[in-house]
Amino acid sequence: MTKKDIVRTISEEVEKLTQQQTKEVVQKTFDAIIECLVRDGRIELRNFGVFEVKPRAARRARNPRTGEQVEVPRKHVVTFKPGKHMEARVRELDEAEARRQQDLDDAKKLEPPAVNPLEPPPSSSPQGRWDTDQP
Incomplete structure (x- = not known):
């Protein structure tokens, strides 16, 4: 989903706002979140989550193309x-996926085994083949 999709969804649900007005509100919301993070280092949106600015230490990494070690600065x-x-x-997604997988597994157990047209069918006779002298 893109910002444009968010704007479209909100403007359809809030009939008093045009898409342009909704776009401005969404952009101002994002700008306010960014400014708060820069200023305070943390923003908590109840029932949504917490954004936080954290330092990442300098480290050594490897350039995947050359294999050469490079220094990545602190940021x-x-x-x-x-x-x-x-x-x-x-978590509901995980539970729904688990139910779907269980349904697929249950359905596979109910399916008859696949028949290979190139293999001869299993013999129903307890004796040997009819065209040989072996029992």
Whole structure:
């Protein structure tokens, strides 16, 4: 989903706002989040999650193309910890996937085994083949 999709969804649900007005509100919201992170280093949005600025130490890494070791300088990164409501909703995806997988497994157990047209059918006779003298 892109910012444009968010704007479209909100403007369809809030009939009093045009898409242009909604776009401005969404952009101002994002700008306010960024400014708060720069100023305070943390923003908590109840029932959504917490954005936080954390320092990342300098480290050595390897250039994947050349294999050469390079120094990565210390920097600040934004982390996000989802709120309980978001985690619960995402967990529903795992539960739904587990149910789908269980349904597929159950369906496979009920299917008859596949028949290979190149293999002769198993003999129903307890004796040997009819065209040989072996029992």
